[in-house]
Amino acid sequence: MTDKLAIAFLASNNGTSFRTVNEAIRANTMNAAAVVLVSNRASSAALAYAEANGIPSFHIPTKDREADADKQLRDILIAYGAEIVVLSGYLKKLGPLTLAAFDGRILNVHPGLLPKYGGLGMYGRRVHQAVLDNRETETGATIHLVDGEYDHGRTVATTTVQIHSDDSVVSLEQRVMAAECDLFTDLIRRISIGRLRLPL
Numbered sequence: 001m002t003d004k005l006a007i008a009f010l011a012s013n014n015g016t017s018f019r020t021v022n023e024a025i026r027a028n029t030m031n032a033a034a035v036v037l038v039s040n041r042a043s044s045a046a047l048a049y050a051e052a053n054g055i056p057s058f059h060i061p062t063k064d065r066e067a068d069a070d071k072q073l074r075d076i077l078i079a080y081g082a083e084i085v086v087l088s089g090y091l092k093k094l095g096p097l098t099l100a101a102f103d104g105r106i107l108n109v110h111p112g113l114l115p116k117y118g119g120l121g122m123y124g125r126r127v128h129q130a131v132l133d134n135r136e137t138e139t140g141a142t143i144h145l146v147d148g149e150y151d152h153g154r155t156v157a158t159t160t161v162q163i164h165s166d167d168s169v170v171s172l173e174q175r176v177m178a179a180e181c182d183l184f185t186d187l188i189r190r191i192s193i194g195r196l197r198l199p200l
Contacts, residue, residue: 003031007082008035010039010073011046012089012092013041013089015044015046018034018088020181021185022055024185030192036077038058039057040060040062040092041059062092070097073098074097074098077101082102084198085146088109099146105199110127110143111123111128112128114155117130118142118151118152119151128169138160138162139172140158142158143183159182161176
């Protein structure tokens with residue numbers, strides 16, 4: 001296959017969906033290439049994974065330098081020829097330069113069903129705890145376009161996960177994470193073969 005979809009990844013911690021997509025790329029089940037990984041945390045396990053797998057990677061700190069970080073991120077994404085940008089547990093808002101340069105081409109996966117379980121502070125286990133506290137019968141994962149607000153951009157794809165009566169935050173997190181990875185892999189595969197065209 002030629003004309004591989006060039007994907008840039010942003011991750012703050014483990015970058016689980018980044019790893020899952022890259023493993024699909026390595027297995028030749030996806031017509032794509034991981035061109036660069038950027039993290040806002042120097043200790044991010046995603047950076048170590050990228051280095052171990054020969055993927056160019058950068059640490060761009062954002063604290064007290066948001067404008068500089070925004071320009072640096074935009075320039076790196078452009079320099080590495082990113083066609084789409086995938087957020088894999090990236091916990092910082094993107095700046096206006098990056099958002100403008102990749103409008104309609106930045107995707108985030110959220111570990112819950114939006115808009116009910118989204119917004120500032122709603123990430124990771126906090127989402128799963130809120131779902132359990134509200135005695136929901138199902139939760140899920142949502143892939144959405146990224147804009148200037150947390151978990152706000154247009155929904156692109158969703159999947160649901162049934163909640164079991166004996167679920168804990170940890171057990172629910174594990175099942176939702178698996179659903180997230182499947183959903184993201186399927187969506188990127190569809191983009192890579194032209195069934196879904198960006199910008200969205």
